[in-house]
Amino acid sequence: MMIVGVHGIRCYRYLAEAGTPERAAKVLAAEWALALNRPLSAAYYAQLLHPGDTQGADEPETLPCDAQRMLKDWVSALGAPAEVTMGHATIPVRQAADWIARRFGEAARRFVIVFCREAHTYVSDRDSPRRAAAREEVLRVLEDAKPRVVVAHSLGSVVAYEALWHRPVELDLLVTLGSPLGMPQVFFERLSLGAGNDERKGQRPPKVRRWVNIADVGDIVAIPRDLPRLFPGIDAHHEVSLGLTASHKATRYLTRSEVEQELAPLLPAPDSQ
Template sequence: MARVVGVHGIGKQLLGEETLRQQWLPALNDGLKRAGATERLADADVAMAFYGDVFRPEGEYLAVGDPPYTSQDVEAGFESELLLSWWQAAAASDPGVVPPGAEDTLAGTPRSVQAGLRALSGSRFFAGVALRAMVSDLKQVHRYLLDPQLRVRARGRVADQISDDTRVVVAHSLGSVVAYEALCARPGHGVRALVTIGSPLGIPHLILHRLQPAPIQLGGQPRGVWPGRERLVWTNLAEDGDVVALVKDLRPAFGPHVRCARVHNGSHAHDAAAYLTDRLCGQTVKDGLA
C-alpha cells in the first residue's frame, strides 16, 4: 500500500484517482527535491483518495459538466456567508477587488450575492473561473458538512487508502476537512505527518464548529480534537492570497503543536501543485517518510 496518500480539494468531481495522481506525483517529487531529499517517490508510493465523484450527478446524455448554476442558486445562510467570507478575503489581498459595503454584509440578499460573485469573478484568485463553478464550489462545501450520508462516503474514500504502510497524508482545500475527520475516526492509525494545504479548517462557525468530532471547549474557546497520536506532526501551509484558507494560523483552533507557515504561490494562490512543490511541503513529506 502507499506510503503517501493525497486528498484532493474542491471542484475535482470531473477528474479521478489516476488523473490526480499523475498531477500530484511529480509535484510532490519537486517539493522533495527542493527540500534536499535524495529519494523520489515512485508510482506505488502515492495513492489518491478520490471523493469528487460523490458530488457528481449521474451521467445524462444532455448534461455535461457542472449544473448551470446562477446567482439565484446560492442559498441564504451557509452558502451566502461563505461567499461573503471569500469576498472579504479577496478584497483584503487583491487591490483590484472592490470590498463589500455595509449593505453587502447582509449576505443572502440577491443583490449582495450577485455583487459578491461579480467581484470575485474579477479577482486574481478566481480569474477564469466560471460563475457556475464558483456556485458549485460553495455547494460542495455546504453538502459535505450538512449531508451525513455524503460525508460518510467521502471520509470512507480517505480511510480506504490509509494502510499500515501510510506515513504521510497530504490534503488540499476541502480535502483537508475530509482527511482530518477520517483520521480522527481512526485513532490508532500510524500516520506520522499530516500536511494540510490551502485549508479552511480554521474558519469559525462555518467550518470549525461543524467538524466531526465536535471541538471541545477549552477556556471558553473551541479546540479541535487532535487527529492522531501525540507523535503526529501536523503542518499547515497557507498562502496570503488564498481565500479558501481564510484562517492561516490553525494553532488557536487546534493547539500550539500545529506547525503553521506561509508560502508564496504567486497568482496560483490556491493551486495544489504550487503548494506541493514548495520546499516546506517537501521537507514535511521527507521527515514523515524518514
C-alpha cells in the same frame, strides 16, 4: 504506498475523463506525484459530492440557500464591507460574488461559487450519508495503504481532519495545504469529529504524530492563514507565495520546498524510491 493524497474541490473532471473512481484516483495520484517528485496514492471521493446537474453552476443564485449564506460569510471573512453581505432575497449573494470578481478576478468568482456548492454538499448536514461516505472512502484508502504521511489539500483537509477523528489512523505526518478548516461560519463551527470529540476541535488528531500546515499568502480559501490560532494542534505552520494565478493550486503547493523539508526526515530520498 508511503504517502496518500486527499484532494479538494473541482476533481470530478478526473472521473469524467477516466471513467471510474479507481482510474480517476490513479490519474490524480500521478499528477500529484509528478509535482511532489515522490510516489503516492490518492483517496478519491469527488463522485460522492458531485451535485449532478451543473446547469447554471456559475451563477450564485443557483446555490442552495445555505450555500448562499456560506458565500456571504466567506466574503465577509475576506474583508468585504457590510453592505456587500447584508440585504434581502438574492441581491446580496450577487453582490458578494461580484465583489469577489472585482477584488480577485472573474476566475476567482467562478471558483468560489463552485467551492461553495461542493462544500455545502459536505458540511450542510453533520449526519449526511454523503459526508460519511467521503470520510469512509478516505479511511478505506488509509487503512489499505497504511501510509506514513497524508497530504490533504483544500476541502480535502476538512474531510481528512474529520476522518482522522472519527476513526484514528497511525500517521507520522499530516500536511494540510490551503486549508479552510478555520474559516468562520463556513467550516470551523460546522466541523463534526464524532461522538465525544467535538470539544477537542483544534487539537491534532489522536494518532497523528506531527501536523504541518502550509498556506499561500494570497490563497482566498486558506482563511485565516494563521490557522494555529484556532488549531493549536498544528506543530508547524509555513506561509508561502505561489503567485497570484496559482494561489490555491494543489500541484503548486506540492512543489514547495517546505513540503519536501517536512517529508525528507521520514521518507527515502526521491531518487532512491
